[in-house]
Each structure stands twice: as C-alpha cells, then as structure tokens.
Amino acid sequence: MQADFFAKKRRNSLAFLLALAGVTLIAIVVTEYDVAKGFTSVPDAVAWALGNFYPTQESLVKLPGIIDKLVETLLVSIAATTVGAAAALLFAILGSNTTRVNAFFGSISRGIATVFRNIDVAAWAMILLFSFGQSSLTGYFALFFGSFGFLTRSFVETIDEASSGSVEALRATGAGYFSIIFHSVIPSSMPQMISWVLFMIETNIRSATLIGLLTGSGIGFTFNLYYKSLNYDVAALVVLVIVAAILCIEAVSNYVRRVIL
DSSP states (O other): OOHHHHHHHHHHHHHHHHHHHHHHHHHHHHHOOOOHHHHHHHHHHHHHHHHHHSTTTGGGGGHHHHHHHHHHHHHHHHHHHHHHHHHHHHHHHHSSSTTTSSSHHHHHHHHHHHHHHHHHHHHHHHHHHHHHOSHHHHHHHHHHHHHHHHHHHHHHHHHHHHHHHHHHHHHHHTTTHHHIIIIIIIIHHHHHHHHHHHHHHHHHHHHHHHHHHHHHHHHHHHHHHHHTOOOHHHHHHHHHHHHHHHHHHHHHHHHHHHHHH
C-alpha cells in the first residue's frame, strides 16, 4: 500500500515536471527567445558592468542626496505597512472563522482582502497615478493597498491557527466577544502577526524602488534619473545603498523575530 502511494507521488511529480517543461518550450517558441544567445551574452553583460557600473570618488558627492531619498522611501514603506496592518487586523478579525461576527461579514471581509491581494502594487501605482499624479502619496497608497490585502490573509490564517482553542475555552466560560478578542485572539496571535508585518516591511522596501520609477519619487526615481542620464557611477552607488539598506533591515527583522517567536 505504501509502495503504491510513493509510486503515485513519483508519477504525479514526473507529470508536473513534463507539463512545466512543455509550457517552458511553448513560451520560448511563442516569444522567439534565443536560449543560446541569452546564455552567451551573460559574459558580455558582466564585463560591461565591471567596466562601467561601479561607484567612483566623484559619485560620492551625491551620497547625501541619495541617503535623503532612501530615508523617504523607508519611511513611506514603513508607514504604509503599519497602517495597512492596522486595517488588516480589523478585517482579519471579521473574516476569521474563529472570530467572525457572522458568515456574511466574514465572506465580505475575505472578498475585499482577496481583491486587494491579487492586484500587484505596480498595478495599484498605475491606477492611482490618474488620481494623485507622480508623488510620494501615490506610492504610499499603492504599498498600503498591497500590504492590506496580503496581511489580511496572513492574519486570518494566524488567528485560525493560534487562537481557536483559547477562544473556545473563553466562550465556554461565557466571555463576551470583545473580551475574547482582547484577552485571547490578539495576545496569542500577536508574535506571529509582528513577524508578518516585519516581512511585509522588507517586501515593501524592495517594491518601493520599483514604485518610485512609476511615481517619480523616492530612491527608485533617483536611480532611474541617473541611469537614464548615463551617470552609471552614481546609479551604481544608488544600487549599493539600496542593497545595504535591505540587508540592514533584514538583519534587524531577523533579530526581532528571534526575540518574539
């Protein structure tokens, strides 16, 4: 019986790999992608980057301005994530099977979160450009909507996994709805929720660079400005600053996770 089970898993895995290979082959044919040329061009690209795309002593003059734009990007990302997390917590409580008021409100909350989650932040930025133009506010709302959708789904799953037992125990003692929320759901789910928020901050900082290209703000716009003006040394410095910031944020995030989890 066990041998048949593993044989079936191997057949399913093989079928999936064959289907994936078929889709890849079709994509190569449809897009007329030259695989050989793609691989052989890598050494030339690396040689060009090593010969042109590196910061110089002259580019360091631009560092204070780059740092200012980086700080702007970091603040917008953190603000969008934390406000989105607050809204997501409310919708997650209403949408969770453990804490929902009724099935109707639960379905509405999940549906709204699904819509926001399945629209990429870049798409949100392009949609919002019509209303707010190229500004930091456009980037903020794009990151906020993306964070709200993702965190609502994550918080719903966290609440269902972390607090179902304690909620049932409190209900058996006759505790009220808000007493259950504040004395069981939030305390038991908070460490995992904080972990999700930290993950979302990291993701938004990366996404904010792309959003800046569309909204004309932040560190992404700074990179685009120098790259298009052929100032590759300054553009390389911008990239290094972004990488350093992401690594620092990730290190802090991992430390906080180790402390709270």
